[in-house]
Structure formats: structure tokens, C-alpha cells
Amino acid sequence: MTSWFDHTINGLIIGNIYALLAVGLALIFGVSRLINFAHGSVYVVGAYVGWVAVSVLETPFPVTLLIVVAFTGLLGIVIERFGIRPLADAPRIAPLLATIGLSFVLDQTVQILFSPDPRAVPMQVPNWRINIGGGSIGVLDLLIGGIGITAATALFAFLKLTKWGWAVRATALDRDAARAMGVDVDQVNRIVFAIASALGGVGGVLVGMYYNVITPTMGFEATLKGIVSEVVGGVGNVPGAIVGSLLLGLVESYGVALLGTSYRNLFAFVLLIAILVLRPNGLFASRRQLPPEPMTGTFVAPSKPVNLPVPLVAAAAAVAIALPLLIDSGYLIQTLTNAWLYALLGLSLTLVAGTSGQVSLGHAALLAIGGYTSALLASNLGWPVWLTLLIGGFAAAGIGTLLVSPAFRLRGHYVSIATLGIGEIVALVILNWESVTRGPIGVAGIPPLSLFGYDLYDTNAIYWFAFALMALLALLQLRLLSSHLGRTLRAVRDDDIAARSFGIGLNRYKGLAFAFGGFFAGISGAFTAHMYSFINHETFNTQISVLALTIAILGGMGNVGGAILGAVALIGLPEIFRVAAEYRILLYGIALLLLVRFRPQGLLGTV
Amino acid sequence: MNALVPNPALDAPHPLLEARGLVRRFGGLTAVGGIDLSISEGELLSVIGPNGAGKTTAFNLISGLDRPDEGSIRFNGIDITGKPPEAVHAAGLSRTFQHGRVFANLSVADNVLVGAHRRLRAVRPPWPVIGPLAELALALIRPPSVKAEEAALREEVREILSIFGERLLPRIDQPAYSLSYANRRRVEIARALASRPKLLLLDEPTAGMNQTETAEMLEIIADLKARGQTILLIEHKLDMVMRLSDRVIVLDDGKKIAEGAPLAVRNDPAVIEAYLGHGGVGAAAAAGPASGDSVRLLA
Numbered sequence: 009m010t011s012w013f014d015h016t017i018n019g020l021i022i023g024n025i026y027a028l029l030a031v032g033l034a035l036i037f038g039v040s041r042l043i044n045f046a047h048g049s050v051y052v053v054g055a056y057v058g059w060v061a062v063s064v065l066e067t068p069f070p071v072t073l074l075i076v077v078a079f080t081g082l083l084g085i086v087i088e089r090f091g092i093r094p095l096a097d098a099p100r101i102a103p104l105l106a107t108i109g110l111s112f113v114l115d116q117t118v119q120i121l122f123s124p125d126p127r128a129v130p131m132q133v134p135n136w137r138i139n140i141g142g143g144s145i146g147v148l149d150l151l152i153g154g155i156g157i158t159a160a161t162a163l164f165a166f167l168k169l170t171k172w173g174w175a176v177r178a179t180a181l182d183r184d185a186a187r188a189m190g191v192d193v194d195q196v197n198r199i200v201f202a203i204a205s206a207l208g209g210v211g212g213v214l215v216g217m218y219y220n221v222i223t224p225t226m227g228f229e230a231t232l233k234g235i236v237s238e239v240v241g242g243v244g245n246v247p248g249a250i251v252g253s254l255l256l257g258l259v260e261s262y263g264v265a266l267l268g269t270s271y272r273n274l275f276a277f278v279l280l281i282a283i284l285v286l287r288p289n290g291l292f293a294s295r296r297q298l299p300p301e302p303m304t305g306t307f308v309a310p311s312k313p314v315n316l317p318v319p320l321v322a323a324a325a326a327v328a329i330a331l332p333l334l335i336d337s338g339y340l341i342q343t344l345t346n347a348w349l350y351a352l353l354g355l356s357l358t359l360v361a362g363t364s365g366q367v368s369l370g371h372a373a374l375l376a377i378g379g380y381t382s383a384l385l386a387s388n389l390g391w392p393v394w395l396t397l398l399i400g401g402f403a404a405a406g407i408g409t410l411l412v413s414p415a416f417r418l419r420g421h422y423v424s425i426a427t428l429g430i431g432e433i434v435a436l437v438i439l440n441w442e443s444v445t446r447g448p449i450g451v452a453g454i455p456p457l458s459l460f461g462y463d464l465y466d467t468n469a470i471y472w473f474a475f476a477l478m479a480l481l482a483l484l485q486l487r488l489l490s491s492h493l494g495r496t497l498r499a500v501r502d503d504d505i506a507a508r509s510f511g512i513g514l515n516r517y518k519g520l521a522f523a524f525g526g527f528f529a530g531i532s533g534a535f536t537a538h539m540y541s542f543i544n545h546e547t548f549n550t551q552i553s554v555l556a557l558t559i560a561i562l563g564g565m566g567n568v569g570g571a572i573l574g575a576v577a578l579i580g581l582p583e584i585f586r587v588a589a590e591y592r593i594l595l596y597g598i599a600l601l602l603l604v605r606f607r608p609q610g611l612l613g614t615v
Numbered sequence: 616m617n618a619l620v621p622n623p624a625l626d627a628p629h630p631l632l633e634a635r636g637l638v639r640r641f642g643g644l645t646a647v648g649g650i651d652l653s654i655s656e657g658e659l660l661s662v663i664g665p666n667g668a669g670k671t672t673a674f675n676l677i678s679g680l681d682r683p684d685e686g687s688i689r690f691n692g693i694d695i696t697g698k699p700p701e702a703v704h705a706a707g708l709s710r711t712f713q714h715g716r717v718f719a720n721l722s723v724a725d726n727v728l729v730g731a732h733r734r735l736r737a738v739r740p741p742w743p744v745i746g747p748l749a750e751l752a753l754a755l756i757r758p759p760s761v762k763a764e765e766a767a768l769r770e771e772v773r774e775i776l777s778i779f780g781e782r783l784l785p786r787i788d789q790p791a792y793s794l795s796y797a798n799r800r801r802v803e804i805a806r807a808l809a810s811r812p813k814l815l816l817l818d819e820p821t822a823g824m825n826q827t828e829t830a831e832m833l834e835i836i837a838d839l840k841a842r843g844q845t846i847l848l849i850e851h852k853l854d855m856v857m858r859l860s861d862r863v864i865v866l867d868d869g870k871k872i873a874e875g876a877p878l879a880v881r882n883d884p885a886v887i888e889a890y891l892g893h894g895g896v897g898a899a900a901a902a903g904p905a906s907g908d909s910v911r912l913l914a
Contacts, residue, residue, distance in 0.1 A: 310720060310792045484755065491754035492738055492765065495725040502718035509678060510810060511704040511733035516747050524751065614720070 013143030015265045016258065021149050021218065023257025024156035028211035029234030030241065030249035031163065032204030037244040038180035039193075039200045041100060043421050045107040046087060047208055048231030049114035054080045054209025055222040056118055059129050069133065076213050077206040084205025088197050094605055099309075101367055104421060105561070106604045108369075108554055111227065112597025119224035120590055126223045129216035152214050159207060160250060167246070172199055180244070208234075228550065229273070232432065235425060236280045242290020243421075252291070274436045277429040284426050285414040311609035316569050328475055332468035341471045343583040345539070348474040350579045352532035353552075354559035354571035355478075355485055356525035361557065362565030362614065363489065364521040365501025369424045370431020371529060371556045372548040373411075376438060378404040378530025379537035379548065380445060383454040386538070393458045397534045404530025405523040416518045419504065431553060439545040450544025457538045470539060477535070478572070481528055485568050488524060489615070497521055498566070498615075551593065558600045564610030573611055631656045631691060631845055632708075632814055637676055638685035639669075646672040648869035649686070654814065654847055659840050661848045661856045661877075664866035665889060670849045671713050673866070674818055677847075678710045679703035691813055705733060707813035711803040711820060713849075719792040723783055726791055726802050727772045730809030737764040768809075775805045778835055796823045804835075815839070818849045833858065857881060865889065 029047060036044045057079045061072040091110050095103045133151055137144040167173040172195075178186040179196045187193045211230070216222040237256045241248025256276060263275035283290065332341050353375065361367045382400030385391045391399075411434065415426035438445045445451070457464040457473060464470050488494060499507045500517050508514060537543045559578050563570020578599065582592045603610070630653035639647040647669040654660045662670050675681040677688055679700035687696045695703050709730070718726050737760040738753045740746060753761050776783045779801045786794065791802055800820060807815055820836070821829045833855050840846060840859065850856050856863060856877065863880040865873040867889040873880050880886055 310790065312790075487755055488751075491757065492728070492732075492735060493751065493754045495721055495729055496732060498721055498725075499718045499729045502720055503716050505680060505700070506712065506716040506718065507729070508700040509680070509704055509710060510730055510806070511701050512729070513701050520747055520751055523748075 011143045012265075013140070015261045017143060017145055017149060019258035019261030020254060021152050021257070022261060023237075023254035024152050025211045025215050025218070026233050026237045026256055027156055027250045027253035028159065028207045028214070029230055030237035030253045031160070031246055032207045033234045033238045034241070034244055034246045034249040035176070035200045035204045037238070038246070039176060039183070039197055040092060040103070041244075042092065042103045042107070043235060043238075043243070043425065044204075045104065045231055046091070046110040046114060047107075047204070047234055048227035048229070049111040049118075050080050050083055050087075050205045050227075051208040051212035051215075051230045052118055052222070052224060052227035053083055053114060054212030055129070055216040055226070056122055056212075056224075057209065058213030058216060059122075059127055059222060062130050072213065073210060076209045080209025080212075081202040081206040083209075084201035084203075085198050087205070088201035091601070092201075093194065093197065098604070098608065100420060101424070102604050102608060104424065105367075105557070106601055108557075109597045109600035109604065111231065112551075112554070112593055113601070115224055115227050116590060116594040116597065120594070122224060124224055124590075126221045128220050129213070129222055131217050131220065133217075148218060152218065155210065155214065159210070163203070163246070166203075172196070176200055232273075232428070233276060236276050236429075239280055239425065240283050240291060242292050245290060245292060248290055248292045270436075270440055273432065274440070277433045277436070280429040281414060281426060281433070284418060284422060284429075288418060288422060309608040309614055311564075311613040313564060313567055313613035313615050314611075316612070321569070325479065329472070332471055338467045340584065341467050343580055344576070345467075345471045345474045346583070347576045347579040348471075348478040349532045349536055349539075350556070350559060351478050351572040351575035352481060352528050352535075353556045354563065354575045355482060355568060356528035356532070357556045358560040358563065358566055358568070358571040359485060359488075359497075359528075360521050360525040362560055362567065363494070363501065364497040364518060365504075366427075366518060366521065367424045367557070368412075368427040369550070369553050369557070370427035370429070370434070372550060372552040373431040373434035374404040374408045374526050374529035375533030375536065375548040375552065376434055376543075376545075377407050377526075378533035379543050380438060380451065380533075381530070382534030383451045383537040383543060384444070386455045387451065387453065390455075392461075393455055393538055394460075397457075397531060397538070400534030400537075401527040401530040404533065405526035408526035408530070409519050409522040412522050413515070413519065416515045428550070428553075431550065435545050435549070445545070448544065450542060450547075451537070452542045454537050454541045454543070456541065457535070474535060477531065481531070482568050482572060485524075485528075489566075489568070493517075493520065551596075554600070555596055558596055558603070560610075561603050561608070562599065562610055564612040564614050566615035567610065567612045568615075570610055570612035577611075629692075630654060631658075632677070632689070632847070634673075634677060634686065634688045636686035637673060637683045637688070639672055639676055639681065639683050645869050647676065647683070650866065650869070650871050652677075652864060652871075654845060656813075656845050657843050658861045659836075659846045659848065659859055661850055661860040661863045662866060663850065663853065663856055663863060667868075668866040668889075669869040670866055671818060672869075674710065674816055674847075674849060677703075678708060678816060704810070708816065709807040709810045709812035709814075710816035711800070711807055711818055713818040713822065715796065715799045715803060717791040717794075717799045717802050717806070720790055722788050722790055723776070723794070723802055723805075724769065724772050724787045727775060727805045727809045728768060730806035731768050731771070733810060734768070735764065737761045772805075772809065775808050778808075778838070779805070780831075797825075797828050800824070808839075812844075814845045814847060816847045819851060820848070821850065821852055821855065829855065853881070 029051060033044055033047055036042060054076050058072055058076050061067045061075045067075065087110060091106050092103050095106055131148060133147045135146065137146045167177055175186065175191045175196050176199065178191055179193055183193060233256065237253035238249050240255055241252030256279065259279055260272050260275050264272050353371065356374065357368060357371050378400035381403040382396040385396040385399060386393050411430050412427060415423055415430065418426055439448060457470060459473065464473060496512055496517055500512060500514060504514060533548060555578065559574035560571055562577060563574030578596065582595060587595060633653040635651050637647050637650045650673055664670055672681065676683045679695065679698050679702065682697040687694065690706050690708060693706050695706055718729065738750060740749050742749060773784065776787060782798060783801055783805065791799060794802065804820060821832045824832060829852060836846065836859055860877050862875065863877050864871055865880055865886045872885045872889055873883045
């Protein structure tokens with residue numbers, strides 16, 4: 009039985025590591041107004057550089073730390089120079105998307121270099137423990153605490169006492185004014201990214217030693233935890249980030265003590281949503297402030313959408329329908345079936361993120377809701393699959409909209425963070441609600457797709473069914489866009505304040521967009537579940553959410569034809585060229601980076 | 616609650632808009648420090664003052680974009696103090712924005728149609744709870760009543776745009792981001808008119824316009840006024856204010872320093888001082904009737 013003292017110490021240690029991440033995120037937000045989703049990947053790189061230093065070069069601890077600081081600091085400078093700076097004048101969500109692309113690239117590179125298997129980082133400090141009262145503190149605990157305090161003090165001294173520290177603070181207050189007064193803002197950004205990344209890298213090594221295990225995939229969670237800490241403390245607030253981190257560490261530690269390890273992240277994300285809804289400016293926010301003007305929450309580059317001539321679209325559809333009869337390749341047909349299902353997801357997200365401007369990063373949760381609803385109704389109650397498909401769509405629409413509704417009052421980056429958190433919560437509920445979802449085992453033996461009482465096993469039949477559904481719903485979406493709702497949603501996206509000033513209630517229309525889009529995603533998830541006959545909590549993960557966003561951006565935000573084209577390009581092409589799975593994620597990351605940088609309006613233009 | 620207190624400054628017994636003791640502070644700065652303001656139906660009231668006088672902040676308080684720290688606002692018989700912008704709009708108030716806030720990716724026609732959003736009846740049944748779903752269903756199914764409503768509104772959009780002559784009509788299907796700055800301001804006004812507001816708030820409608828365009832805008836506003844439209848105007852071009860206004864309020868440093876007929880305000884020493892600073896008072900007074908012109912030039 010571990011004592012409360014131990015839980016408190018554990019919480020503070022974890023909090024300290026979160027703080028190393030969150031302080032960096034807060035510094036970067038301060039000068040760049042950017043939430044850096046690649047931050048956790050830098051932490052992974054730090055952990056692996058540390059592993060190489062300890063295991064291969066066999067360096068002593070202080071040298072290990074120095075190597076990590078130097079390497080990740082440099083990485084930060086590279087990220088700033090090539091990933092962020094070129095996007096200085098782009099809409100604010102653009103650099104955020106770029107950092108997501110970067111995180112895919114970094115994580116995947118680490119995975120390709122070091123294999124996805126977990127590795128142990130040898131601890132370089134003695135394993136003594138000091139007994140205090142009912143618990144104990146280890147040397148590593150003290151070391152992590154010491155490094156945290158030292159880093160915070162050094163950072164404080166740097167910001168308050170040095171010339172560049174002043175420049176950083178001036179840039180954070182007003183970038184343009186700082187530039188006008190002769191501050192080299194680029195240099196400030198470089199310094200901040202270097203410091204932030206070095207702190208993140210140190211966090212990676214320490215956590216590797218603390219848990220004695222590192223994996224290439226641990227970066228995503230680290231990013232999320234850093235962001236949660238930062239939001240709790242108030243985005244961009246450095247001391248707030250430290251307090252928020254310690255608070256998060258304690259909440260998680262006590263939560264785990266009460267309910268068990270699998271609830272750790274649930275506490276973190278529920279805390280995130282609670283803070284976003286109740287105190288979106290963080291616990292230490294000053295008085296209420298006017299929303300900034302003009303709004304830049306959207307990622308919609310002004311462009312004339314390409315007008316696809318109707319005969320061309322009809323011809324493409326005819327080819328798509330005739331394809332199974334022309335080509336005898338089950339593999340190709342299966343791949344394209346997948347592409348149609350991703351097109352449904354792309355249509356859903358292009359409506360929510362493109363047309364309505366709510367850049368959702370948790371869209372895979374809608375697939376999961378649809379998939380689980382349909383799979384469970386069909387397997388447990390034996391309902392016909394055509395009906396459960398429909399119910400899956402409605403469930404995703406209803407439950408999804410209800411879950412996201414607290415985020416309707418948020419804008420810009422906060423929408424993305426909140427939807428990401430809500431998506432994680434859905435996955436964690438599926439994992440932990442074993443009596444209904446069968447927990448980590450997942451749902452196996454899901455009945456096959458069926459239509460009019462006939463089970464569909466034939467690859468071609470499933471292909472036609474998927475295509476017909478997708479085409480039908482795409483037409484429905486076109487009809488929506490040409491109605492008054494089309495202009496209303498786009499008005500909300502372009503300027504929500506002006507829209508409200510003309511009587512457009514944001515809750516109502518954001519809700520409609522999520523419901524309509526949720527239905528599409530739910531159908532797609534349900535279809536997938538019956539097609540594969542097995543799903544679990546990892547079937548619809550965050551990578552799929554990001555892939556959906558890449559599809560929407562590639563096609564052109566809000567563009568119906570674009571979403572379909574984007575799905576065929578991103579799902580079909582890598583499959584046809586048989587790109588290995590780990591390179592495929594790398595490819596998605598690079599595609600996202602290049603798109604945001606060079607063609608933000610996508611292939612067919614934004615609508 | 617204050618509506619019953621008689622106010623000798625008013626001509627009409629029931630003002631359409633009545634704001635009392637509005638205060639808004641930003642940290643240590645008092646942007647609006649106790650402003651009273653009222654406007655009767657059919658009136659054109661101008662608010663002038665140097666930059667930073669609190670004009671736009673006062674506008675934001677009235678239109679619901681910002682909440683006053685103190686004071687009350689009644690509009691059309693309803694207390695709208697601290698109400699959100701959609702509620703204020705529902706009560707019958709439409710506004711334009713100082714820096715122009717058109718929907719950049721929407722066409723001119725769609726921008727104006729958004730202005731008529733609240734007038735959509737057939738497609739927005741006022742049912743509780745299921746109203747939004749009914750709206751979605753009607754938008755997708757489009758029964759004849761919905762089609763007719765949309766067609767009628769599109770016809771009306773052309774009429775509204777025609778008050779700007781050939782400025783906007785040829786560009787009706789172009790996205791707003793492709794318009795000139797002046798044209799975007801016109802779209803904003805058209806959008807506000809499409810809502811058929813009881814009170815129209817215009818925040819510097821001629822900012823960034825040249826002389827010809829300003830003269831044209833003056834004609835348009837005069838025309839709206841002649842049609843009985845109640846208008847609250849913020850404007851820097853005093854010339855225009857003098858010609859259009861029934862009444863003028865002068866703000867300086869968050870406070871009302873003068874109120875009255877255009878000519879009286881124009882020659883008010885406090886106003887001249889606010890615009891020219893202390894050094895200018897003697898000179899402006901000595902210049903006599905010409906002082907108005909010097910004010911305009913400097914403003």
C-alpha cells in the first residue's frame with residue numbers, strides 16, 4: 009500500500025517533468041502565439057539522444073545532459089527556421105498545423121532509426137532512498153526536483169536580468185512594437201525555440217530514467233500533457249505553466265491512487281476541458297478582456313475554388329463505378345473502398361473545419377462512436393446492419409455534438425485543443441468502460457455488412473456500397489452548402505463577431521455543423537467496423553484525426569470534391585505504390601508541412 | 616429604472632435608444648467614463664471626438680460586443696444592458712464596424728443575405744428544441760415556401776445594392792476579399808440595411824474614402840435619413856456631420872463635453888479645445904466663423 013506521501017512526491021516529480029515541457033510551450037506561445045504540437049517530439053528526440061549518450065557513448069550524467077541540451081536546442085533552432093518562420097504571415101492556425109506535420113516527421117524518423125520497441129534508459133544515479141514518515145524519496149526524485157528548480161531559476165534570471173530576456177518579454181507583449189524598437193524578433197524566436205526545446209529534451213531524458221523506458225510514440229502524450237499544464241496555468245504564462253504542471257501532476261497522481269493507472273489521462277483531459285470551459289484564460293487570468301480583432305482562428309486561404317465541370321465529375325463517377333468490372337484486382341478495389349470511407353471522413357471534417365472554421369483535431373472519436381454503436385447493436389442485439397449503420401451515424405451526430413458543445417464558446421487554437429482533448433476522452437472511456445465496450449480486448453466478430461437481408465462479403469459489392477453511400481452523402485453536403493446554411497456557416501467561420509451581430513447564434517450553427525458532419529463520420533466508422541469485423545480503442549486514433557485534416561486541407565478546405573480527391577490521393581496512392589506503413593505516416597507529415605507552406609488553398613481551392 | 620426620470624435634453628418622450636451612465640474601464644484606463652446618450656425615432660445623432668475619445672468603445676457597449684462596467688442601456692423598450700450581440704440585433708439594432716468586417720470569402724450577395732438572416736421565416740421555424748433540426752431539414756428539402764423566401768430576398772439584395780449605383784451590382788458574385796476598401800464599407804452598410812434595423816449604427820462609414828466617394832456616401836446617408844431610418848453615426852469628417860446630423864454629441868477622454876445642434880456644437884469652446892488643444896483656443900476663437908473649417912482640417 010503506497011502512502012499519500014508517496015503519491016504527493018510522485019505527483020510533484022511528474023509535475024516537474026510536465027513543467028519542463030509546459031514552460032517551453034508557454035515561452036514559444038509568448039513570442040510566436042503558437043501552440044507547438046512538435047514539442048513532445050523534441051522531448052522524444054531528447055530521450056533517444058540521452059539513450060545513445062548513456063548506452064552507446066557511455067557518458068556520465070552531466071555530459072549526457074549537456075549533449076541532450078545541445079542537440080535538442082539545435083533542433084529547436086532548425087524547427088523555428090524552417091517550420092515556423094516561413095509561416096509568420098499565414099493564418100495563425102497554419103503554424104499549428106505545421107507543428108503537427110513536424111511532430112509526425114520527428115516521431116516517425118525516431119521510430120525508423122530506433123525501431124518502435126521500447127528501450128530502457130540506464131539510470132545514472134545511485135538508487136538510494138531516504139525514508140521520511142510513511143514514504144520515501146529517491147535520489148532521482150531529488151535530482152529531477154533540483155533540475156526543475158534550477159531551470160526555473162535560470163529562466164527567471166534570464167528573462168528578468170539579461171538583455172535578450174528583455175527582448176523576449178518585449179516581443180511577447182507586442183511583436184510589432186518590439187520589432188519597431190529594433191529588437192531582432194527572429195533572433196528572439198530562435199533563442200526561445202532553443203531554450204524551450206532544450207528544456208523539453210532534458211524532460212525526455214529524465215522521464216526515460218524515471219520510468220526506465222522510452223518509446224518513439226511517447227511524444228504525443230507529452231505534448232498533450234504540456235498543453236494541459238499550459239492551459240491550466242494560462243496559455244503563454246510562464247509561472248502559470250509551472251503551477252499548472254505541478255497541479256496536473258498531483259491531480260493525476262491522486263487520481264491514479266483512487267481509480268487505477270488507466271484513468272491517469274482521463275483526469276488530465278477532463279481537467280483540460282473543465283479549465284477551457286470554465287476559465288479559458290487559465291487559473292491566473294487577469295480581468296476579462298475583449299476578444300482580439302480581427303479573428304484569425306480559421307485556416308482558409310482566399311482562393312477561387314476550381315469549378316469542376318459536371319461532365320468531368322460524371323465521367324469520373326462512371327469510371328469509379330465501372331472499375332471493378334474493368335480491373336481484376338481485389339487489392340486495388342479494397343484500397344479504393346478504404347478511400348471512399350476516408351472521403352466520408354474528409355467530407356465531415358471539411359464541413360466542420362473548412363466551411364465552419366472549427367479545426368477539430370478529435371474527429372476520429374466520431375468514427376469510434378459510430379463504429380462502436382453499430383458494432384455493439386448488431387452483435388449484441390442482432391439488429392440488421394443497414395439499420396445499425398444509420399443508428400451509428402445518428403449516434404455520432406448526437407453524442408459527438410453533445411460532447412463538443414462545451415467547446416462551442418471557444419475559438420481558434422482553443423477549439424483544436426478542446427476537440428483533441430474530447431477525442432482522447434472518448435478513446436479513454438471506450439478503453440475503461442469494459443462492461444459495454446469490452447475494454448482493451450475490443451469488439452470481435454462484428455456481423456458483416458448487409459443490405460436488404462443479403463450479407464455482403466464480395467469485395468466488389470462492398471466497394472459499390474461504399475461508393476454509393478459516399479456519393480449520396482457528398483451530394484447531400486453540396487445541397488447543404490448551397491442553402492442558407494452554407495453562407496451562414498461560412499459567415500461564422502470568416503468573422504464570428506460580425507455573424508453574431510447579425511443574429512447568428514454560434515451554438516446553434518456550430519452544433520448543426522458538428523451534427524451533420526458527425527453523421528458522415530459515424531457512418532464511415534460503422535462501415536469500417538463491419539467491414540473489418542474487429543475494432544478496439546486504438547482503431548480510430550489521433551493519427552486518423554490528423555490524416556482527416558490533411559485530406560481536407562489537401563483537397564481545399566470546405567471543398568466537397570476536394571475532400572474526395574484528397575482521400576483518393578492520400579489513401580489510394582501510398583497503398584497503390586505499396587509504401588511501407590512507417591514511411592506512410594512520415595509521408596503524411598511531410599504532405600501536411602508542404603501543403604501548409606506552399607498550397608494552403610489545397611488542390612481544388614477553398615470554398 | 617431610470618427611464619422615468621425626465622430628461623430635458625430630449626425632444627421625444629420615448630427615445631428609441633437610451634444609455635445612461637455608461638462606464639467601461641480597461642485596467643487603469645477609463646475608456647468610457649459615464650456617458651448618457653439617447654436617440655429618438657427618425658433622428659440622426661452623430662458622435663464625434665478626437666481619436667481615443669471612447670466613441671467606438673461606446674458603440675461596442677451599445678451593440679453588445681462589450682459589457683459596460685456600470686450604467687444601463689434600453690433599446691426599443693427592452694433592457695439590453697450586457698446582452699450578447701445576437702440579442703441586441705434581435706431587438707432591432709444593426710451596426711457596421713470601424714475597420715470593416717465583411718465576410719471575406721463570401722460573395723457580395725451572400726454578405727448581404729447574411730444581414731437578412733433573422734428575417735428568414737420559412738426556413739427557420741421558431742420551434743423550441745427541434746427548431747435547429749427543422750432548419751437543417753428544410754434547408755435540405757427546400758419546400759416551395761423556402762425557395763420563394765430565398766428568391767425574394769435575393770431580389771431585395773439587388774435593390775439594396777442598387778443604392779450604391781454601379782459600385783457593387785456588377786460585383787455581386789465576387790468574393791468580398793477582392794473588393795476595394797471603400798466597396799467593403801459599402802457592403803457592410805448594405806448588409807446592415809438588409810436586416811431592416813430600427814436603429815443603424817455606422818462607425819466611420821467614410822474612413823478610407825476619397826472626396827468623391829465621401830460625397831456619395833453623404834448622399835446615401837441623407838437618403839436613408841429621409842426615408843425615416845434612425846441612425847447613430849460616428850464620423851471624423853466634421854463637414855459631413857454638420858450637414859447630416861439633427862444632433863451632435865462630442866466625446867473627449869471618455870466623457871461627453873458637448874451636446875446639441877450641429878452649429879452650436881461647432882462653436883463650443885470646449886469642443887474646439889478638445890480638437891486643437893489649449894494653445895489653439897485663442898487662435899480659433901479669434902478666427903471667428905472660420906474656426907469650423909480649421910477644426911475640420913485638423914480633425
